[in-house]
Amino acid sequence: MNATATPPRRGNRADAATAGRAHAAPRADRRAWDPAGVAPIVAAAALALAALPAGFVGVAPNRLVSGVPRGLWEAAGPGGCLALAMLAAALAGLALTGAAAASDTTPCRRQATLRAGLIAALAAGIVVLLVALAGAAAHAAVAADSGGGGRTRVSLGAAFWVWLSLALLVFAGALRRVPPLPARAALIAALAAALLLLAGAGAITDLSLAREFAVNRAGWVDAAGRHLLLVGGGLLVALPIGGALGGWAQVRPGRGTGAFAVLNLLQTIPSIALFALLIGPLTALANAVPALRGLGFGGIGAFPAIIALALYALLPVARGVEAALRAVPAAAVAAGRGMGMTRLQLLAGVVLPLALPTLLRMLRVVVVQLVGLAVLGALIGAGGLGGFIFRGLGQTAADLVLLGALSTILLAVAAHLLIGALIALLDPEPAR
Amino acid sequence: MIELEHLSRRFGATSAVDDLSLTIPRGDICALIGPSGAGKSTALRLINRLIEPDGGRVLIGGEDAARLPVVALRRRLGYVIQSVGLFPHWTVARNIATVPRLLGWERRRIARRVEELLALVGLEPAHGGRYPHQLSGGQQQRVGVARALAAEPEVLLMDEPFGAVDPLTRRSLQDALKDIQARTGTTIVLVTHDIDEALRLATTLAFLTGGRLVQAATPHAMLAAPASPEIAAFLGGPRLGLRLLQTATAGARTDFSRTAAGEPLDADTPLDEVVARMVAAGVTALPVRDRAGRAGVITLADVVAR
Numbered sequence: 119m120n121a122t123a124t125p126p127r128r129g130n131r132a133d134a135a136t137a138g139r140a141h142a143a144p145r146a147d148r149r150a151w152d153p154a155g156v157a158p159i160v161a162a163a164a165l166a167l168a169a170l171p172a173g174f175v176g177v178a179p180n181r182l183v184s185g186v187p188r189g190l191w192e193a194a195g196p197g198g199c200l201a202l203a204m205l206a207a208a209l210a211g212l213a214l215t216g217a218a219a220a221s222d223t224t225p226c227r228r229q230a231t232l233r234a235g236l237i238a239a240l241a242a243g244i245v246v247l248l249v250a251l252a253g254a255a256a257h258a259a260v261a262a263d264s265g266g267g268g269r270t271r272v273s274l275g276a277a278f279w280v281w282l283s284l285a286l287l288v289f290a291g292a293l294r295r296v297p298p299l300p301a302r303a304a305l306i307a308a309l310a311a312a313l314l315l316l317a318g319a320g321a322i323t324d325l326s327l328a329r330e331f332a333v334n335r336a337g338w339v340d341a342a343g344r345h346l347l348l349v350g351g352g353l354l355v356a357l358p359i360g361g362a363l364g365g366w367a368q369v370r371p372g373r374g375t376g377a378f379a380v381l382n383l384l385q386t387i388p389s390i391a392l393f394a395l396l397i398g399p400l401t402a403l404a405n406a407v408p409a410l411r412g413l414g415f416g417g418i419g420a421f422p423a424i425i426a427l428a429l430y431a432l433l434p435v436a437r438g439v440e441a442a443l444r445a446v447p448a449a450a451v452a453a454g455r456g457m458g459m460t461r462l463q464l465l466a467g468v469v470l471p472l473a474l475p476t477l478l479r480m481l482r483v484v485v486v487q488l489v490g491l492a493v494l495g496a497l498i499g500a501g502g503l504g505g506f507i508f509r510g511l512g513q514t515a516a517d518l519v520l521l522g523a524l525s526t527i528l529l530a531v532a533a534h535l536l537i538g539a540l541i542a543l544l545d546p547e548p549a550r
Numbered sequence: 551m552i553e554l555e556h557l558s559r560r561f562g563a564t565s566a567v568d569d570l571s572l573t574i575p576r577g578d579i580c581a582l583i584g585p586s587g588a589g590k591s592t593a594l595r596l597i598n599r600l601i602e603p604d605g606g607r608v609l610i611g612g613e614d615a616a617r618l619p620v621v622a623l624r625r626r627l628g629y630v631i632q633s634v635g636l637f638p639h640w641t642v643a644r645n646i647a648t649v650p651r652l653l654g655w656e657r658r659r660i661a662r663r664v665e666e667l668l669a670l671v672g673l674e675p676a677h678g679g680r681y682p683h684q685l686s687g688g689q690q691q692r693v694g695v696a697r698a699l700a701a702e703p704e705v706l707l708m709d710e711p712f713g714a715v716d717p718l719t720r721r722s723l724q725d726a727l728k729d730i731q732a733r734t735g736t737t738i739v740l741v742t743h744d745i746d747e748a749l750r751l752a753t754t755l756a757f758l759t760g761g762r763l764v765q766a767a768t769p770h771a772m773l774a775a776p777a778s779p780e781i782a783a784f785l786g787g788p789r790l791g792l793r794l795l796q797t798a799t800a801g802a803r804t805d806f807s808r809t810a811a812g813e814p815l816d817a818d819t820p821l822d823e824v825v826a827r828m829v830a831a832g833v834t835a836l837p838v839r840d841r842a843g844r845a846g847v848i849t850l851a852d853v854v855a856r
């Protein structure tokens with residue numbers, strides 16, 4: 119296989135898709151796509167085509183009944199279809215030539231980077247176009263149904279979601295092959311700006327998702343803030359405790375196993391159960407110490423949610439801190455000590471800077487995990503974006519559920535990108 | 551002056567250093583030699599208190615090291631760690647400046663010192679801006695030595711400082727170290743597996759095995775009368791005699807009552823080099839001239855006489 123000729127690189131998304139051959143050949147080059155990379159492209163194209171008969175949007179007379187699917191042709195018209203088809207064809211062509219070009223490996227690094235940038239831009243274009251087409255279709259449907267008294271609902275259909283996911287996957291995958299950080303940041307910013315611009319221009323106001331957002335706008339800001347508060351609270355508790363545990367496990371290898379066993383066990387408790395299980399003991403605690411109640415402590419509300427989130431974060435934090443400390447070269451620490459650095463100087467000048475990249479990577483994982491888990495806080499009265507999801511479930515209002523879920527995902531992605539940017543900025547290695 | 555008095559240190563069941571007593575006078579270069587695991591590195595780390603002894607004590611300039619504030623003590627002792635241990639996130643210049651910065655030197659003085667040290671260990675000024683991973687192993691080691699020398703410590707503890715350096719550079723580094731030592735009177739404790747390096751640099755050789763000191767003597771004395779068969783084997787076995795030639799110079803064996811024709815040798819030439827020249831020229835006698843300008847002759851018989 120050609121991939122054997124290319125140097126192994128870490129973290130290739132394409133590998134996950136073709137995990138089967140990971141044993142047979144070293145991982146594919148980060149910049150160039152090997153011919154075996156054609157398989158995922160073909161699979162993606164097939165999936166995209168298969169979704170064609172599915173509904174692009176669904177139109178319902180009101181919020182409570184499910185909509186009638188409308189295909190792409192019907193919803194977007196020939197112009198929209200043509201634009202989308204052209205972008206998709208260009209993307210597929212570029213990806214395929216990229217896969218073929220991998221046989222002459224390294225000399226065309228710049229070219230591969232350029233191609234990846236183009237692929238990312240095309241994928242971003244598809245995302246924006248999909249949203250714009252859906253918005254336009256919604257606008258048309260609402261306008262056509264003037265007798266409906268504005269109750270007409272236009273939801274996003276299965277085909278939309280399939281294509282959006284594919285486009286975003288391609289976008290994220292291509293981004294990894296664009297090494298210069300500013301270029302990467304610019305691509306992400308451009309996509310975000312284009313979507314915001316669409317929304318700001320009122321191009322998607324008639325989509326039911328946008329309607330739900332408009333109705334809940336004030337509540338949404340509160341919920342998002344509350345969500346962040348829960349995550350921040352969980353971190354505030356978990357970081358010092360988990361950090362101390364991880365540090366202890368690193369200094370005394372072997373001793374930490376007991377503590378880690380308990381934390382491992384904690385991880386296995388289903389999250390919903392943990393949130394519910396805490397209600398009892400924490401209510402009892404608040405009853406026993408009424409002073410705590412005045413501070414907002416109790417069996418329900420933000421307090422138990424923060425505790426539950428902290429408990430979940432404890433294991434990854436402790437493990438991450440342990441791994442980060444282990445990654446600090448022992449010889450550097452010994453040399454620093456031998457030259458007369460104080461404990462503090464050693465910690466601040468040597469240990470922390472060398473552990474920081476690993477620590478931030480741990481933090482990124484934990485934050486993303488907690489943003490997702492915090493949704494459950496709504497179940498025990500802690501509020502947060504989960505509120506929309508559970509309210510939507512109760513009312514069988516799929517768009518409300520979607521609003522909550524999408525907001526959570528957006529929050530997680532934003533956190534991921536932000537911490538990722540920090541990691542990249544702190545990288546002590548000069549650019550290669 | 552460094553005095554080790556009945557120093558002992560165990561790690562579990564192994565006795566890394568066992569009742570070690572050794573006096574290293576001020577300005578001496580003491581080379582600790584011995585097989586792997588003999589306790590040489592442990593002895594160094596007992597001196598700068600990276601580990602504390604189970605028994606015995608270390609006196610530095612007559613003061614009990616255990617009574618001195620540990621951080622201040624270590625800043626007085628330059629330390630070259632066996633595994634180099636450069637700080638990977640700092641540039642070479644910043645690495646070298648470690649102790650001067652700890653001591654709060656003024657910025658310009660540090661910059662000047664760094665430049666001086668880079669030249670001293672044979673690195674280019676441009677290397678100062680690089681990161682350790684951008685240097686070769688031997689270059690990294692030289693940075694480690696420069697870092698230890700930076701604040702002109704009164705004692706230098708060096709654990710295999712030149713192990714990864716090529717022979718030519720190693721020689722020039724050894725010369726540089728000798729120069730510095732002669733200029734500043736630094737006391738040096740050097741761990742090395744390179745017998746020739748030990749012979750070239752050391753005023754005292756200390757042979758350790760299994761944590762115990764077996765013999766401490768001048769290079770010449772140890773070569774002339776190794777205290778155990780192990781030492782004899784360690785110093786070269788059947789070739790020990792050739793090493794012995796390194797410890798004496800031509801002047802001591804020259805007959806100044808005679809003269810011979812030809813380009814005269816320097817009286818400071820070590821005897822092994824005298825033999826090498828005889829072999830190269832196919833002769834058994836060579837002319838010698840000493841610093842005072844006296845001329846003489848050295849013969850092969852004079853060289854091998856004890």
Ligand SMILES: Nc1ncnc2c1ncn2[C@@H]1O[C@H](COP(=O)(O)OP(=O)(O)OP(=O)(O)O)[C@@H](O)[C@H]1O
Binds near residue numbers: 561586587
């Ligand atoms: N931190 C430690 N924990 C346990 N044992 C140790 C430790 N440091 C040293 N030892 C043991 O003490 C003995 C002496 O080790 P030391 O590092 O002083 O040897 P050395 O003479 O420097 O050897 P080398 O020439 O290989 O560097 C060895 O048996 C070693 O295994």
Ligand SMILES: [Mg+2]
Binds near residue numbers: 590591592632709
């Ligand atoms: Mg050693």
